[in-house]
Amino acid sequence: MAARVTELSGAQRSSRRWIRSLARLWSAISLALIAAFFVGEGFHPSQLSPSQVLGFLLFPVGVSLGMVLAWWNERLGGTLTVASFVGFYIVYFATSGMFPKGWAWLAFSFPGFLFVASWLSSRKINDPAA
Numbered sequence: 001m002a003a004r005v006t007e008l009s010g011a012q013r014s015s016r017r018w019i020r021s022l023a024r025l026w027s028a029i030s031l032a033l034i035a036a037f038f039v040g041e042g043f044h045p046s047q048l049s050p051s052q053v054l055g056f057l058l059f060p061v062g063v064s065l066g067m068v069l070a071w072w073n074e075r076l077g078g079t080l081t082v083a084s085f086v087g088f089y090i091v092y093f094a095t096s097g098m099f100p101k102g103w104a105w106l107a108f109s110f111p112g113f114l115f116v117a118s119w120l121s122s123r124k125i126n127d128p129a130a
Helices: 009-039 052-070 072-097 104-122
Strands: 005-007 125-127
Touching: 009 052, 009 072, 009 104, 052 072, 052 104, 072 104
Parallel strands: none
Antiparallel strands: 005 125
């Protein structure tokens, strides 16, 4: 028996729009704050160790790139943001023996999770019972 593709309901489309709008707004704020940190604090890449360079490429570079990309491709950009966030935590733990402290790392990266949720909610449902 062939699976039937079920269209999204009006409520599902509405919640998807809400999630996408929240992800875009939050990502714009996150990107602006990340940029402000670099402008305000200054950035000296020559002072970074190799493990810090790897961490920097994951957060904020990978996270930011993913959020920008997610405005056009939620699946790809959201996945890149989430993967960079997780990779940053792995590198940080591997080099320091502990996880980053504070909630800001997750707060800056959270739009990636929202973009993935928006993409998942946009997928049509395969209903094998139909």
